[in-house]
Amino acid sequence: MIMKTTILILFLFTLGSHLTFAQSSAAEQEIIQLSEDKWQWMADKDVEKLEPLFHEKSNFVHMSGTWGKELELEIIETGSIWYKQADVHEVVVEIFGDTAILWNRITLLAEVRGNEVSNEFTVTEVYQQQDGDWKMLNLTFSSVRDEHRIER
Numbered sequence: 001m002i003m004k005t006t007i008l009i010l011f012l013f014t015l016g017s018h019l020t021f022a023q024s025s026a027a028e029q030e031i032i033q034l035s036e037d038k039w040q041w042m043a044d045k046d047v048e049k050l051e052p053l054f055h056e057k058s059n060f061v062h063m064s065g066t067w068g069k070e071l072e073l074e075i076i077e078t079g080s081i082w083y084k085q086a087d088v089h090e091v092v093v094e095i096f097g098d099t100a101i102l103w104n105r106i107t108l109l110a111e112v113r114g115n116e117v118s119n120e121f122t123v124t125e126v127y128q129q130q131d132g133d134w135k136m137l138n139l140t141f142s143s144v145r146d147e148h149r150i151e152r
Contacts, residue, residue, distance in 0.1 A: 028093040031100045034134055035091070035125055042083035047073045054136050055128070061140035063119075072139075082111040098129040105144070120144050 034053070041049045051073060060072040062081075075081050090105040102125040109118050126138040 027095050027100065031093050031095075031102050031127060031134065032091055034127070035102050035104065036088070038125075038136070039083070039086040039088070042076055043085060045076055045079060045082065047077045050076065053134075055130075058136055059138050061138070063141060063143060079111070080113060083108065084111060084116075085109040100127040100129075100134065101125070102127070108141075 038050065038053060040046075041053075054069045054072065056069060058069045058072075060067055060069075076083070085108070086104075087107040087109075088104050089107070090103075092103045094101050104121075104123045104125070106121050106123055107118060108121055109116070111117075120143070122142045122144050124138070124140045124142065125136060127134045127136055129135075
């Protein structure tokens with residue numbers, strides 16, 4: 001009887017661990033896809049799709065300054081920064097309850113005030129789930145060398 005109980009407990013524990021991992025993996029995949037979509041929307045200057053993604057109090061940290069949602073959307077729409085192409089080399093996601101942090105190591109091809117530039121960045125994206133939707137709270141560009149790696 002003790003052996004059967006022990007086996008049952010181990011089975012349930014293992015099953016619970018796999019279900020938790022599957023849920024986490026699904027949420028991680030959802031965040032990765034959302035980030036990929038965001039890069040495309042930024043390249044397309046599609047502020048109609050970006051507007052509901054960005055939280056009202058979101059912040060954007062760039063090499064030249066930090067600002068909020070309204071200015072970021074204006075910058076994208078007017079093309080004063082045109083995020084032409086983000087080549088993503090690595091992605092790491094961690095979920096903490098209703099908050100997700102995603103790190104991308106990217107090469108960004110952009111046009112900044114009429115000048116085409118290419119930079120290596122690690123981009124930190126912070127999302128929070130609100131009413132069933134993920135909202136971006138923060139996007140931070142950190143300049144890095146091309147051999148930079150994201151350790152988990």
